Structure formats: C-alpha cells, structure tokens
Amino acid sequence: MPASLVVQKFGGSSLASADRIRHVAERIGQTRAEGAELVVVVSAMGDTTDDLLSLAGAITADPDPRELDMLLATGEHQSATLVSMALHALGVKAISLTGAQAGITTDGRYGRARIANVEPRRVRAELDRGNVVIVAGFQGQSEAGDGGGEAETTTLGRGGSDTTAVALAAALKADRCQIFTDVRGIYTADPRLVPDARQLRAIGYEEMLELAQLGAQVMQVRAVELGWVNGVEIEVLSSFETAPGTVIREDPLVEQRNKVRGLAHDRNVAKVTLLAVPDRPGVARAVFEPLAEAGINVDMIVQNVGHDEATDLSFTVPRAELRRAEGVLNPVVAELGARGLTTDPGVAKVSIVGAGLHNAPGYAARMFGTLADAGVNIEMISTSEVRITCVIEEARLEAALEALHGAFELARPDPVDAAAAARPA
C-alpha cells in the first residue's frame, strides 16, 4: 500500500512561542512516524501579523499594498523555518518553502490575492527526498507578465493559510487535509453561550460555509469553498489536545436526519433603515452603489412591501462601518426625498443552519415560534438554501440560542455523527 499523503495546517496561536513550536513539531513527528508523507502549512507566530501591521502603521497611515504584502509574508517565512528546525532537532527530515517555492501562483491583487495555480513540483520533489515539507501559508507569487508586471509576493488575506492548505491538498491529491486550530472542531452552537452545545463529527461544505460566514470563526470561507469545488475532505481539530475533530465533506445523509445541524450567530452587526423611501425604479441603486463604492459590505436587505408610494428599506452593515455608512447615506436620503435615516447598533444575527432547510418550511415556522415563546422579537428575516437567519435585539442573543438549541434537539447525536464516528481514522 502506498504511503498516504496528509496536508496539515497550524495556525498562529499553535505557534505562538518556541515551546509551542516544539510541541507542534512533536505532533508532526508522530504523524510522520506512522508513515504518512506530510506537507505542513503554517501561519505566522502568534501576534506577528498584527505586530507587523502596527509597525507599518507607525511609519505611515496608508501603507502601499505591495510593500505591506512583502512585509507580512515574512511572518510565515519565519514560522516555517522554525518549525523545520524543530523537526530537525527531533531527527525528522524537513525543509521549509516559501509560497513561491511551493509553486503557489496568484493574481496580482495585494492583500487579497486569489490562487491562480498550484504547481507543486518542488513540494513533490522534497517529499520524494523523504522530507516533511513546511510551506509558508497565506502567500503566493504573482506571475511575471500578469498585467505587464514583475513577479511579486502577494498575500491571500486574513486566514489565507487555510486556503493554502486546501489548495495544496487538492493539487497533491492528498488523502487528508487537517486544519489544526485552538478549538476541537465545529459545534452545534457556540459552547461559551450554549452549555449543551455538542461537537459535530461531520458537516457538509455548504452548511460549513454558512456557519463560517455567520461568525463561527474556525475556518476561512474561501478555504471551505475551495475544498468543496475540489472535493477535499477537511478535518478541523485541536492542536492542543488529541481528540477527533469535525470532518467537512459532501454529506450523503442529508435526507435521513434532523436538517438543523447547528446554530450560528454574529454580534458584529448594525441595522440601518431608510424611512419612507419613494417606491420607484432606481432607488436601490441610488442607495447601494455609493455604499459599495465606499467599500462598505451590505448584508441582509429587506424592503417592506409598499402599501402606498413610499416604503421602508432596511439592511445590515458591519458594526464598525455604521458611522461611515451614515456619512455616505445622509446625502442620499436628501436626494431621494426619503423621510429620514434610523440606525441601531444593538442588534445581532442568529441562524439555524442545515442542508435542505429551504425545502422544509416546517423549520422556519418552528424557529419563529421558538423565538416568540422565548420573548425574542424578530426584526428582520433572510434565508438561503441552508440557512434561516433572524436579526434580533443583541441583549436577547443568549436566550435565543439556548431556546433554539433545545427546540431543535441539537444536544442529541444524530445518524450522521454516528456514521462519522464509525469511519476509520
């Protein structure tokens, strides 16, 4: 039987000190001793990225994106070399590679580059030489001539190391892709808020995407998407303990189980309402175009059905951008002849997530009923294929989560998890 190939990714908190790096190296050494070929993707140590951002901020308020990417990429270079050294100290053959050396080419968008191609010739060659290959995550190199430019270091944005790991797993046709984090895996709800919350053994890609987008900050959304497109099974697990994690994969058991897989929530929300907006074509564009130009991310949008010539238009923005949004919208209100603008920074989103929810209307009704019984007022509603989200008063968030966790019996293991637990590790 050929050796299996495993891609592992370790985040910054797992690498925050020399001691932790040695601990990570021991874990890698164990997997290696079991005979697997290993590619290990690393983030920068601890707060390195934030420290480098502060340093740049002390030099200039507006750092050049190209220079910033060159600067930030050094954090992962450093941790990659240190993990490699720690493996050598354990007698494990290892070599560190930059993103460029690992064959990760990107487009030229600094700070938020997309991976254009992975050509892991060198990674494969180093594996063949018997090395554990440590790859600096979060970065790649743009192709020379892309837009007439030179080959430049680019970064993939926050959490980009997850994407590096999944992209390498896909390109190398790895047997497993393990994302080591500071949590044990994916839970039915945030265990800090819902004591009954239970770890899931498996979750579908689409469900995970909704959870990730809604504030379960365990994995980067793009990495999950990339895994989905390429069929890479991703395991999320703890770097601090030895326990099975949660596997993200195509879910063959959707039809057989409780459709609600977990609860997500997001406190980083503010609600904006334009009052009595005239009901005529072009209004939405007049509102949302200037927000987009200002780079403000608008999320849920609800327009009440007009019963006269004016309607209220509500939407949510990240809480930190509320002030800027007001600045952009005040002239728009005047221009459109709307009655005014109200804002509410004290709201939160709560969601039930599960594949197939959309085609099972009973779940929506149960969610709304549960919240009503718990005395939680629903201010806005939106739905997707795998999610129903309500905007509620932030002060009632915990009560809402507890009530929903009970109502959907999330504390009880379901057949998916039983099946996942039975699968060979």
Added chain:
Amino acid sequence: MPASLVVQKFGGSSLASADRIRHVAERIGQTRAEGAELVVVVSAMGDTTDDLLSLAGAITADPDPRELDMLLATGEHQSATLVSMALHALGVKAISLTGAQAGITTDGRYGRARIANVEPRRVRAELDRGNVVIVAGFQGQSEAGDGGGEAETTTLGRGGSDTTAVALAAALKADRCQIFTDVRGIYTADPRLVPDARQLRAIGYEEMLELAQLGAQVMQVRAVELGWVNGVEIEVLSSFETAPGTVIREDPLVEQRNKVRGLAHDRNVAKVTLLAVPDRPGVARAVFEPLAEAGINVDMIVQNVGHDEATDLSFTVPRAELRRAEGVLNPVVAELGARGLTTDPGVAKVSIVGAGLHNAPGYAARMFGTLADAGVNIEMISTSEVRITCVIEEARLEAALEALHGAFELARPDPVDAAAAARPA
C-alpha cells in the same frame, strides 16, 4: 548632464525604530530631490538579526544553515518594505526588492555566501520608472542547478549589507557608494581611546582593509575588497548628522605624505606558545592542521630562530576560542614531544597602518622606539605591505596608542586630507 546614480547603505542602528526609519527616509528624500537616481541597501532593524538568532536558539542548539538563512533574510525584507513605505509617506516614489529580485545571485554557502553575479535588470527598470529602489541587504539567491540544487535564499554573513551595496554600485556603475553608519568616518585612532584622534577625509583601499581587519569595525572587509577590485569609491559617513565622511579610494598621493595614516587595535586576542617544539619538518602542519579543522582562526605566527634543536612557536587566536584551541593542542604537544603549552588571554594588538610602510624601514624603528619609551613591552611583531603590528600587554594598550599617535603626528592634517577636502562633493 545625465542624473548621477548613488547607492546608499543604512545599517541596523540607523533603522532601529519607526522614528529612525522616517529620519532615514527624509535623508533619502533630500538626495532624491537633488536629482540623483538612488538605490538604497538596508540592513535589518536594530537587533532583529540577534532576536531571530535567539528564537532559533530556543528551538534547537544546532539550526540547519539553510533554514537559518531563510529566517534571517526576513529581517532585511521587513526593513526594506518599511523604508519604502516611509518614502511613500513623503511623496517619494519607491519600491523595495529582495536580494533575489535585485538580481543578486550567490553560491550556495549558507551563512557565508559569496556574490556570484549581479544582474540588476529589475533595479534598472525600477529606476527608469522613477523609483528609489530599496534593496534588502545581506542576502542573495543561489542559482538553481548550482550543485544540483534548487534556487535558495542565502545570506552573506555579518555586515553583508556593505557587500550588497558595493556590488550593486559596481554593477550599476554608480557615481557614488555611501555607507551610512553610527560614526562619522574613519579616524587616525579610536577616538574613545585617543582624544586627539582626527577624522580622515580619504584613505586607500589597502589601508582601509588593514584597519578593518584589525578591529576598526566600521565596514566589512569583503566590501572594501570588492570596492578595490571594481574601483568603487566608497564614502563612510554618519546617518545621524550631516557631515562629510571618509572616502575610501585609490590614493594617488602616497609618495608625498606621512606614510602612517592611522592606528588600529584589537583586544580580541589571546596568545598561545608551544614551548621547546622539536625543530623538524612537518611540525607546523601538525600544529595548525588540527586548529584549522576545528575552525579556529590562527592569526599572527612567530617561530623563534632555533639555536638548538627545539624552538618556541607562538601565535594568536581570537580570545573566545582560546579554550577550544587548548583542547585541540594538548594532544599535539604530547605527540610532538614539546615541553608544554602556555597561553595568555591578556594581550592586544596595536598597529600602524599606511600604504608604503613596508618599504620605509624608519617607521618600524620609530614604532618600536616609541613603545619602548612608553614602557610598553613588545611580545610579537608582524608586518604586511601596509601595516606593522605589535602584540603587547592589554593593560598598556591606551598608553601605546597615545604614544604612537603623538610620535607619528597623526593629529596634524596631511596633504591627502587637504586635497580630499577640496574635491567637489
């Protein structure tokens, strides 16, 4: 008249904080405003290199040289991007390049790579785009296929940024190469020990080499050699004040002046003597081969003329390596049948330096006489084309320097300096 091209190098102490980086950027901006094309080579910020070495040391006692080079090279990447950002903040167009991007190819000797070639295509292109080009010093990239290997990041060893600057100045045929340091230039003696010490306006390459090798830690020896071979005029000057520095160049005025240009000294010396070594062929090899194999740098060697069948053999080693040298030599003493081994860690070297000294025996006599008059005992003597060095008791070093500085009238400006002061800046 075409714009002049200037290469400037700033060391780590000039870049130790965000404030100092902004100050350096202002200086660069001034030179740029005068119309010069500018390439700026930077070292890592402050103690960054030492901090990274400590971090590696906390992981393993014996870091892999390849990984260590990847790690250390990040220090210069960081400072290069930050200087570039600081220039942007002043409205000066700038771009940072890694050693590899700047076209600096090296051999594959990690930690002490030699520059194999400089192909500054990209540097030239960025200059043509109107950029100040900031180059990460101290590093290059080995050529793929060099020894069958892959292209790897290598570092040039301590002080390597000086070499980067001089190599780029040579490849770009720069009009000037300025090395900014924390001293004003080269002095006739260490001003902390000799109050009368005077800054030189100009000094020859060979003289500078002897001064650098003997402990005037202003510039890296290799950088001076490279400047000599390529005819690059190097100016050493202070990054903290605006004052003319010292120019290192071919010296056309050797015949006309005081041959002694300055005094050098080195406290990092220990003396080793093998007593009554049999006077037969192969003895020197038996002593120095094992020292070389142990990587111990032997400097001055003096063998007394044998008046019977045994002679004393003395030499100096760096003080930190004395203990190891003893360990290597004890078996050799037994094997050779020498009478024993004595060591003295309390010695120092003092030298007079000046082109043409070797052909002017009067200087040696005056040096020995001056030391004798000052009550300084000479333990060993060695000479080169441009230097006469005496090993003396360390406790008498300051007295020796003061006496020699007076005897050779080094406080009085000589014609070379007058000529240099008159040359256009």
